[in-house]
Amino acid sequence: xxxxxxxxxxxxxxxxxxxxxxxxxxxxxxxxxxxxxxxxxxxxxxxxxxxxxxxxxxxxxxxxxxxxxxxxxxxxxxxxxxxxxxxxxxxxxxxxxxxxxxxxxxxxxxxxxxxxxxxxxxxxxxxxxxxxxxxxxxxxxxxxxxxxxxxxxxxxxxxxxxxxxxxxxxxxxxxxxxxxxxxxxxxxxxxxxxxxxxxxxxxxxxxxxxxxxxxxxxxxxxxxxxxxxxxxxxxxxxxxxxxxxxxxxxxxxxxxxxxxxxxxxxxxxxxxxxxxxxxxxxxxxxxxxxxxxxxxxxxxxxxxxxxxxxxxxxxxxxxxxxxxxxxxxxxxxxxxxxxxxxxxxxx
Amino acid sequence: xxxxxxxxxxxxxxxxxxxxxxxxxxxxxxxxxxxxxxxxxxxxxxxxxxxxxxxxxxxxxxxxxxxxxxxxxxxxxxxxxxxxxxxxxxxxxxxxxxxxxxxxxxxxxxxxxxxxxxxxxxxxxxxxxxxxxxxxxxxxxxxxxxxxxxxxxxxxxxxxxxxxxxxxxxxxxxxxxxxxxxxxxxxxxxxxxxxxxxxxxxxxxxxxxxxxxxxxxxxxxxxxxxxxxxxxxxxxxxxxxxxxxxxxxxxxxxxxxxxxxxxxxxxxxxxxxxxxxxxxxxxxxxxxxxxxxxxxxxxxxxxxxxxxxxxxxxxxxxxxxxxxxxxxxxxxxxxxxxxxxxxxxxx
Numbered sequence: 001x002x003x004x005x006x007x008x009x010x011x012x013x014x015x016x017x018x019x020x021x022x023x024x025x026x027x028x029x030x031x032x033x034x035x036x037x038x039x040x041x042x043x044x045x046x047x048x049x050x051x052x053x054x055x056x057x058x059x060x061x062x063x064x065x066x067x068x069x070x071x072x073x074x075x076x077x078x079x080x081x082x083x084x085x086x087x088x089x090x091x092x093x094x095x096x097x098x099x100x101x102x103x104x105x106x107x108x109x110x111x112x113x114x115x116x117x118x119x120x121x122x123x124x125x126x127x128x129x130x131x132x133x134x135x136x137x138x139x140x141x142x143x144x145x146x147x148x149x150x151x152x153x154x155x156x157x158x159x160x161x162x163x164x165x166x167x168x169x170x171x172x173x174x175x176x177x178x179x180x181x182x183x184x185x186x187x188x189x190x191x192x193x194x195x196x197x198x199x200x201x202x203x204x205x206x207x208x209x210x211x212x213x214x215x216x217x218x219x220x221x222x223x224x225x226x227x228x229x230x231x232x233x234x235x236x237x238x239x240x241x242x243x244x245x246x247x248x249x250x251x252x253x254x255x256x257x258x259x260x261x262x263x264x265x266x267x268x269x270x271x272x273x274x275x276x277x278x279x280x281x282x283x284x285x286x287x288x289x290x291x292x293x294x295x296x297x298x299x300x301x302x303x304x305x306x307x308x309x310x311x312x313x314x315x316x317x318x319x320x321x322x323x324x325x326x327x328x329x330x331x332x333x334x335x336x337x338x339x340x341x342x343x344x345x346x347x
Numbered sequence: 348x349x350x351x352x353x354x355x356x357x358x359x360x361x362x363x364x365x366x367x368x369x370x371x372x373x374x375x376x377x378x379x380x381x382x383x384x385x386x387x388x389x390x391x392x393x394x395x396x397x398x399x400x401x402x403x404x405x406x407x408x409x410x411x412x413x414x415x416x417x418x419x420x421x422x423x424x425x426x427x428x429x430x431x432x433x434x435x436x437x438x439x440x441x442x443x444x445x446x447x448x449x450x451x452x453x454x455x456x457x458x459x460x461x462x463x464x465x466x467x468x469x470x471x472x473x474x475x476x477x478x479x480x481x482x483x484x485x486x487x488x489x490x491x492x493x494x495x496x497x498x499x500x501x502x503x504x505x506x507x508x509x510x511x512x513x514x515x516x517x518x519x520x521x522x523x524x525x526x527x528x529x530x531x532x533x534x535x536x537x538x539x540x541x542x543x544x545x546x547x548x549x550x551x552x553x554x555x556x557x558x559x560x561x562x563x564x565x566x567x568x569x570x571x572x573x574x575x576x577x578x579x580x581x582x583x584x585x586x587x588x589x590x591x592x593x594x595x596x597x598x599x600x601x602x603x604x605x606x607x608x609x610x611x612x613x614x615x616x617x618x619x620x621x622x623x624x625x626x627x628x629x630x631x632x633x634x635x636x637x638x639x640x641x642x643x644x645x646x647x648x649x650x651x652x653x654x655x656x657x658x659x660x661x662x663x664x665x666x667x668x669x670x671x672x673x674x675x676x677x678x679x680x681x682x683x684x685x686x687x688x689x690x691x692x693x694x
Contacts, residue, residue, distance in 0.1 A: 017636055039637045059637045060581040062593055063655040083582055086654040110638055111582050111591055143635060234407040235430055235458050244458055246409055250670050251694070254601045288490060289364055289666050290386045290406045291457055307433040308410040319636050323597050323671070326693055346673055347598070 015205030023341035046344035048076035063090035070096035088126035106164030137181030145188035158193035166198035211318035228312035362552030370688035393691035395423035410437035417443035435473035453511030484528025492535035505540035513545035558665035563608040575659035
């Protein structure tokens with residue numbers, strides 16, 4: 001992803017909401033990165049405590065969190081995000097001088113202001129009304145790139161993301177707001193964008209691990225997925241062509257995102273051998289809290305899955321599955337743990 | 348639930364997989380309970396460390412966990428569960444003398460042996476082959492009670508659960524296995540069973556909190572739900588009749604169990620005011636990692652949901668949502684925290 005950012009002429013500000021891990025952040029920033037991105041103030045505090053600086057909190061900031069952001073800003077350098085006059089007024093009323101990005105909606109319609117909306121300048125004016133806080137620029141997240149299924153569609157969404165964010169920055173600059181930052185990017189658009197001119201940075205995150213959904217939409221291959229859940233076979237149900245493992249909804253999550261990929265519904269994950277090689281067609285098709293039901297359209301290889309056998313399950317959605325676990329056990333294969341990497345959680 | 352157990356003539360062994368909290372366990376057992384039920388060895392160790400004794404680990408025990416179960420048994424008294432000859436042989440080969448329940452399938456087909464299967468006695472013989480471990484009885488979980496939608500259906504499933512477990516115990520006893528324990532029960536069957544004769548204990552769990560799914564199938568009322576996720580309004584999208592909150596997939600979970608209730612799909616949860624009163628028809632209809640999109644078929648009450656407003660979200664499935672959080676903040680209303688209750692997690 002560092003090479004992608006260089007080729008596209010933007011800085012990489014990796015989003016650490018997936019990994020939430022200092023060790024992973026170290027790898028993601030080792031080849032050069034302009035700060036980091038987080039999704040919670042708990043992540044910001046965790047990374048600040050481990051020496052990371054220039055942290056972008058990329059979820060709209062609730063007014064009640066402004067004191068915490070100010071403390072983190074003094075400690076590590078923070079940028080916050082808003083998309084409303086109400087939030088801008090809270091920022092301006094606060095004694096702290098914040099660096100503020102305005103969130104732009106470039107088609108995802110989750111959050112953000114349309115580039116041509118008069119609200120854009122109203123928010124910018126409100127931010128700077130008290131003369132303390134400054135509009136540092138704009139941010140957008142083309143989350144609807146997750147709905148695309150081919151490189152051409154993703155490239156088109158990436159271009160709309162870029163163009164909308166750049167347009168918003170130009171409007172702000174024409175009105176006298178300096179707005180140096182134009183922040184874009186998800187893993188799909190970072191992977192498939194052809195031109196990011198005018199953007200200054202991108203914020204992909206899930207590329208660090210990959211997952212079955214990302215493989216399904218083509219941003220990685222299944223063999224690139226770096227995250228799996230270790231489980232043990234605890235039951236055989238030969239009459240039902242099913243095996244039971246001790247990993248269920250809590251260990252795997254209830255994310256069903258591969259359901260949205262035509263022909264690519266993988267239940268709650270793909271079952272692999274202990275070294276992470278997928279057992280062809282074998283998936284976790286049903287979960288309860290601590291049980292996973294493993295099935296296949298073909299006869300299951302019961303002999304390779306004796307009771308007590310260890311398997312690995314690749315996740316549909318790495319961000320959600322990783323959040324169920326307190327640490328990463330780093331293995332080169334098998335069960336030999338080379339390192340234990342901590343991660344943060346909570347809010 | 349204590350009164351239900353007394354009325355039905357069985358002991359209550361509350362399942363603590365939902366709450367995973369010593370404080371909640373104290374309430375659940377205050378009126379008398381015969382030990383507790385857990386779903387992981389992490390829970391067993393946590394409750395043992397807080398003085399709880401007579402712990403039933405109600406998920407099929409993988410052979411590799413037997414050492415840990417033995418250590419917990421010496422410390423707090425443990426009963427384990429199996430449903431295969433392979434697992435029974437591992438138990439018998441271990442130097443520790445275990446108390447073993449055999450899991451019976453009474454219609455859920457998740458785990459367990461059919462009462463009339465010859466495998467039942469094969470497993471019992473294998474458990475006791477070395478003369479150390481003993482068959483303490485049978486356990487069943489009618490998880491398919493979650494598919495029932497009325498009291499009559501749930502009572503019928505409860506009767507099948509009871510009859511199947513009692514039948515299995517009778518077969519074991521006739522073959523010379525003492526098998527004193529006949530353990531049944533989910534919250535739905537515990538709530539709607541009319542007769543549990545022959546059963547000795549029941550293991551409901553989610554009744555301690557309730558959730559939208561349980562309200563949907565009639566085991567509690569919405570106003571009984573004791574668990575909610577506190578969130579803050581961070582965005583308004585009036586053109587889309589939507590509000591954005593800072594609680595998404597990680598805080599609420601991706602559980603969609605109310606989708607299975609005809610006419611009762613509540614998205615990712617019901618939005619309430621700060622005191623927990625539901626806003627009629629207002630639900631979280633979409634989530635990403637840290638964002639929830641709040642919508643309604645009717646015009647949203649934007650004036651009651653200003654940016655910065657606190658709301659509470661009732662969960663579809665308490666077991667899964669609670670697992671996303673490290674502690675419970677106990678409130679009588681509003682934001683005034685009366686207690687903080689810890690909980691355990693992991694495996």
